[in-house]
Amino acid sequence: MQLKLTLLLTAACSLQALCANAKELLISPPGQPPLPTAQEASTSAAASGLNLTNIQGDILIVDVPSFKAQLKSGIAPLITSTFQLLPNTTDPADLFVNIAFSSSGLSKLGIANPDLGDNNLFQKGQFNGATNLGDLTSNWLPQFAGTSIHGVFLIASDTLDGVSATLSQVQSILGSSISESYRLQGQARPGDQQGHEHFGFMDGISNPAVNGFNTPHPGQALVNPGVILFGESGDPKSRPGSTGWAKDGSFLVFRQLAQRVPEFNKFLLDHAPSEANMTLEENAELLGARMIGRWKSGAPVAMSPLFDNLVIATNAQQNNNFDFSAPSDSSLCPVSSHIRKTNPRADFSKGNFPNHIIRAGIPYGPEVTDAENASNTSSTDPSLDRGLAFVAYQSDIDTGFETLQSDWANDPSFRRGYQYANNAVLQGADPIIGPNGVSRSPAGLDPSNLSGSITIMEDFVVSKGGEYFFSPPISAIQTTLSS
Template structure:
């Protein structure tokens, strides 16, 4: 019997997941099962984190290396039945005490004896070699564990209790024993109170999560509907399916990035540069600048629908808060930035009508969660970050190049995107855009002067590194990856 069996058999009264008002809801268990039947989508074979997204209460990431292939594979096979599935996670009555998922890097698969090409060159090469390509200023600021290819895998554990997570990890650790070495741990959790679902800058996150056809029973208005193969390998919509081994079906590529957020510095920038529009106080002008940088107000209301003042009622209504595409009758989509700048984070990473056919091939399921504490009074007073905090960025997709890599390199970091404009040039994404440590310019933020450039000399979001992983299906773990070879 697996030593973490005692934690897996558990009847819950409250969910591992959170449901912030304004975010699209997950389907009810019966609706998810019914929707999955239409495409023969086996939710009991898919690891739970992949389709759920940014709704965990508390989570820890345990990065490890494999020391003994034979023992590790034996223990993984015996413990595989306790890896949490999508079926379990959507139903609070079936949730274990803690969600347990696992994913492997390319070097991790090789350490298990598998040298198969999964038809994704980013995954094969690893994230370390792509630091400059992603705009990172260098790997000297990366967490040491992520430098090189020493990480073989990651266990993802989530619950509503840190004590439960720690007990579950102790059981997992006992199971694998000396066959693995824990290299690095990152603890994360939803922010407290009414900030649950908000990232550390204060903005409600996850509103524009795509709906997965065959999983999402009732997509909200404006919610993009994507084929399951955009997230899951081997499914309809996976354009690289023919170059992949059959056992990779129902797995997904997990992109992990530890993104440090300089919250006091970000807030100071807003205070120092209020948008001076008629009728606005300096404080309101600062709030508007932040909203136009992100493309949403902190409440989650989009500036496209609430261009000057926040609208919390709109923000809390999932039937309206994502139902826009930046286009309006009689307005030139390629020149008008009155409502939402071309450079705004949500427009850079989800262009909507800026692409005539939309951008279904570039969607990702984001499953990130904030890490480390709230800003202290001392940090706020000094306008300086003194303790590492930020976002444990997690994204799932079937093609890293069409997913995360396009969003970061070709969109957020490309100054002419969107519309390939040069008059004015939109500039970098002011939130996640990166220029290898150099200053960045952004235009369109001031609605009274869209040609005005803002020069950002500080990256408010800074990479601490990461890795590319593959989250296999349950059957791939039990029938292939743990087989004797």
């Protein structure tokens, strides 16, 4: 029996972003909340009961064969733990291998009827719920259609040569027991764009802190470890395996999101507001910042509404210190903006909600070409496809990713009722990741016309497919899944 495998290969990967230092695989760009040191994390984990050597450090795309024999003896020793990724650890990782399995992959490995208590979303697979996510399956890559992918390997290093060497090692170990279904290569963007996605915005600033692992900065959400990890404090469900083999595992959501950068930039120029004493380009930058909710530097518009502020952006003690409560309308940050739709803070349940995920994606594809910029159109050449390899971890896909995408980002009525001129208005769908193939009319993007909306007729982010995976604890790779 042969398992199909998808590979995500990165020369710069992320729990936050990837570095060019072989001694330290992860970097922390200015403004992103830094990871705790190994000593700090060990102290916190000891108090909370977390086992950082049993939790995989990061994961992405698999198709799995009858490779149990090689899994225990050959692959398990290569798996990178969370502890190995922390600064000042005694056992640092200079490359990293992680593995996760789809529902069909777990079935092939002998986990019968792998219902892990997630409203059957994991069992059914992402393709079967694509419409609910706002995807057009006609845009999906054929490899992701159905449930044929059994798992995913994430292989990361500080160099492409390191990735290639590790991939060759994995292929040699597993031999004909696997077949490769799909491969996606990610890489941190160059120069001062490191840590930024292809639209140019700093990414990964709003990830929550995990109680017992790291200390939150002002405004940063603090979640119980069970929101991310099976069987830990705060896990919302009692499910098969959560107190046994699956404890410390996590659901991994992978999505390949293509970004149409020239079209996005043209839209900003064509619909730029008309703030006084600002150039067209400055007004276009303002519109982009209000659509995202942050400036490209990462500074939130809730704290710097008209102009970017690098001092706030690069200070992790400041750049999350807001909750949309003062004022609660769109005057500072549009209620429809991407970061407010997907993390409503005090807008929703007074900020106390379980719908948190940890994002660990990375850009893929080349920089925009001069020809694309000149024509304001993304090339149809597949080699110029670019976007985000989106990765998110949570203990419950329904409460986590599915709620953020389907119920918040896609729903124009989510948190309805903000009053302008005594009329309740819809805030509109997320202007960045809202549903594909339909027009969206987010409100409040023009600071001089908060009651008005801008109609968006094109998709700047196009879902090309993905899958739901389970990232098992390292102990399960060594025992249950390889026995």
